[in-house]
Every structure is written in C-alpha cells, then in structure tokens.
Amino acid sequence: MSVIGHGNGGTVYKVRHRLISSDYAVKVIQLDKNAVEIREQAIREAEILKRIDSQFVVKCHGVFYGRTISNPCFLMEYMEMGSLQDWLRAHRRIPEKIISGVARWVLEGLKYLHGMSIVHGDIKPSNLLINSKGEVKIADFGASRMVVGTRDSCVSYTGTYTYMSPEMLEPNRLSEDHSDGYAGDVWALGLTLLECYVGHFPLIDPRQKVDWATIFCTICLDEDPEMPEITSPEFRSFIRHCLEKDWRKRGTASELLSHSFVSQFGSNSSEGLAS
Ligand code: ADP
Numbered sequence: 001m002s003v004i005g006h007g008n009g010g011t012v013y014k015v016r017h018r019l020i021s022s023d024y025a026v027k028v029i030q031l032d033k034n035a036v037e038i039r040e041q042a043i044r045e046a047e048i049l050k051r052i053d054s055q056f057v058v059k060c061h062g063v064f065y066g067r068t069i070s071n072p073c074f075l076m077e078y079m080e081m082g083s084l085q086d087w088l089r090a091h092r093r094i095p096e097k098i099i100s101g102v103a104r105w106v107l108e109g110l111k112y113l114h115g116m117s118i119v120h121g122d123i124k125p126s127n128l129l130i131n132s133k134g135e136v137k138i139a140d141f142g143a144s145r146m147v148v149g150t151r152d153s154c155v156s157y158t159g160t161y162t163y164m165s166p167e168m169l170e171p172n173r174l175s176e177d178h179s180d181g182y183a184g185d186v187w188a189l190g191l192t193l194l195e196c197y198v199g200h201f202p203l204i205d206p207r208q209k210v211d212w213a214t215i216f217c218t219i220c221l222d223e224d225p226e227m228p229e230i231t232s233p234e235f236r237s238f239i240r241h242c243l244e245k246d247w248r249k250r251g252t253a254s255e256l257l258s259h260s261f262v263s264q265f266g267s268n269s270s271e272g273l274a275s
C-alpha cells in the first residue's frame with residue numbers, strides 16, 4: 001500500500017487486489033476534532049457517489065469503515081497518471097489540442113452530473129484524474145451536493161475559493177435570482193483549462209499572492225480581469241463562454257460540448273496525456 005495523494009479531505013492510497021491482481025485507489029477520510037461534521041460530509045459524498053455510474057467520472061466501487069478508528073474509506077478505480085495538477089507540475093503547460101480533449105471529457109462528465117441534479121462544486125486540476133489511456137475523469141465529491149428545488153441556495157458551497165465563480169463568491173448580491181450552482185462548475189472548468197494553457201493560475205499575475213481578497217477583487221470588482229493572450233480564436237471564444245461573469249449568459253455543459261473548440265479535434269485528443 002503506497003500513498004498517492006493528499007487533499008483537504010484525506011489521504012489516498014494505491015492498493016492491489018491479491019485475487020484479481022488489479023490496482024485500486026482507497027481514499028481514507030481523516031477524522032479529527034471536527035469528526036461529526038467531516039463524517040456527515042463523507043456520508044453525503046458516499047450518497048452522491050452511489051448514484052453515479054459514468055465513464056466520465058472516477059468509479060467508486062464502495063464505501064467501508066475502518067475497523068478500529070472507523071474512518072470512512074472510499075474504494076475507487078485507480079487512475080494511473082494521477083491528477084491534471086500532477087501533470088502540470090511535471091510539464092508546466094498543455095498543448096491546445098490536448099486541452100480540447102480534456103474539455104470534452106470534463107464537459108461530458110458535467111453534462112452527466114448536472115443531468116442527475118448534482119453540482120460537483122470543486123472542479124480544479126487536482127480533482128481531474130488521468131488514466132493510462134489518457135482519459136480524464138472527474139473525482140472528489142467532497143464539496144458536491146444535490147440540487148433540490150429551484151430555490152436551492154449556493155451558500156453552503158465549500159469548494160476551493162480560487163476557482164469560485166462571481167455568483168459563488170458573492171451570493172448575497174444575487175439573492176433575488178441566485179444560481180443553482182451548475183454554472184459555477186462551468187466557470188471552474190474555464191479557469192482550469194486556462195491554467196493548463198498558461199501554466200499558472202490565470203487572471204492573476206503569477207508574482208502576486210493568490211489569496212481570498214485578491215481573488216474577490218479580481219473576479220467580482222474588476223470590470224474585466226486581464227485575460228492571458230490566446231492565439232486561437234476557437235479557444236478564445238470557448239474560454240469567453242466559460243468565464244462569462246453573468247452566470248445566466250454562461251454556456252452550459254451541453255452547449256459547450258458542441259463548441260468548435262471541442263469538436264475541431266478528434267474524440268481521443270487527450271491521449272497525449274498518457275504518453
Ligand atoms: P481530497 O478530498 O482530499 O482533495 P481527492 O479525492 O481529491 O481528495 O484526492 C487527493 C489526490 O489523491 C488527488 O489530487 C490525486 O492526486 C490522488 N487521487 C485521488 N483519487 C485517485 C484515484 N482514484 N487514482 C489515482 N489517484 C487519485
């Protein structure tokens with residue numbers, strides 16, 4: 001058993017099934033002082049994972065509880081190439097053709113989840129995982145939730161503030177007509193793909209500290225944050241649709257799947273991530 005990842009929620013190990021000789025990932029949720037809250041969140045995560053069955057989402061085979069300390073453990077499909085964040089650390093940038101392939105995988109995943117009334121809530125490079133075929137799947141449902149009714153609030157949002165959309169960062173201003181949260185996933189995907197293109201967190205000068213205040217001022221107060229130069233018109237237009245400040249005008253996952261940036265390359269253009 002070896003450690004393959006750490007996050008806010010817990011530690012992820014690679015394990016081998018002795019009988020069938022295949023690898024799995026096990027995410028063990030750490031329970032500390034906030035045990036009740038974290039356990040409730042893990043139960044929510046498990047409830048959502050139980051409903052999901054898609055080739056675009058990392059498969060969870062089951063949830064069990066440790067014998068002595070009863071930490072919740074998630075048994076998952078093993079994604080050999082790690083996360084998009086690992087890939088960026090190793091290669092710095094991703095070529096546009098491969099980004100188009102990543103966009104296709106994640107949009108298919110979001111289309112599926114949103115169709116099931118699930119908001120992922122924490123789309124970012126470390127939550128998008130790659131397997132040995134170069135397939136990119138959505139993982140980590142620690143911040144996700146089911147949308148119930150049309151007036152569901154996004155106040156409970158617990159994702160990473162860096163990738164939060166304007167309507168998530170400033171929910172009160174939009175209380176009369178607030179978003180159900182799906183558009184927030186699209187915004188976070190736009191930022192993630194732009195990060196793949198420029199090699200660092202976009203919209204903010206890489207020499208500047210990325211803290212909550214800077215994010216808030218850039219995303220919510222600036223007229224138009226400075227966009228990195230994008231040469232291809234297809235990619236520029238695609239990013240503009242994802243990073244539309246008004247969530248009502250932002251593209252949905254289904255709409256963006258038919259954008260020319262996604263359709264211009266073949267369906268296996270993310271294969272390069274595996275080589
Ligand atoms: P957290 O809620 O702690 O952020 P994640 O589910 O995002 O937990 O996992 C943390 C990291 O562990 C990921 O960024 C990734 O590097 C690694 N990891 C998670 N699940 C898998 C998996 N199924 N296969 C391979 N690596 C994984």
Ligand code: MG
Pocket residue numbers: 007008126127140
């Ligand atoms: Mg994570």
